[in-house]
Amino acid sequence: MKTAFGDEKRFGIDATKFDQGYEYLKNPSNLKLTSMENNSKDFKANNFEYKIIINYGKETLTFSNLLQLIYLDYLNQNRFSKDIKNIVSLSFQEIPKNSDYHVLKSLL
Numbered sequence: 402m403k404t405a406f407g408d409e410k411r412f413g414i415d416a417t418k419f420d421q422g423y424e425y426l427k428n429p430s431n432l433k434l435t436s437m438e439n440n441s442k443d444f445k446a447n448n449f450e451y452k453i454i455i456n457y458g459k460e461t462l463t464f465s466n467l468l469q470l471i472y473l474d475y476l477n478q479n480r481f482s483k484d485i486k487n488i489v490s491l492s493f494q495e496i497p498k499n500s501d502y503h504v505l506k507s508l509l
Contacts, residue, residue: 409443416454452494458487 460466466488473481 450496452496454492454494456490456492458489460487462488 466484470481470485470488473484
């Protein structure tokens with residue numbers, strides 16, 4: 402989180418751990434470890450509203466296509482936007498208000 406956003410105010414967790422559900426997340430030792438692993442030590446608990454999913458595309462990010470993406474980012478934004486989706490994209494899922502995850506505020 403620190404690298405991506407420049408601070409440690411966001412909470413991040415591997416999707417497999419998140420999908421283990423509330424029981425995993427309510428264990429304080431798991432949250433502390435997750436906080437250290439993901440640079441989220443300044444995270445202030447609030448209701449979890451969205452699950453953001455990192456989707457890996459059909460291509461792997463290599464040094465050569467990284468250089469190509471940097472080039473496209475400056476000179477051809479349309480192609481950059483198309484090509485980056487072959488490597489990674491984000492999707493969002495709203496977490497229902499009646500979910501156990503909204504109770505976690507008191508635990509964090």
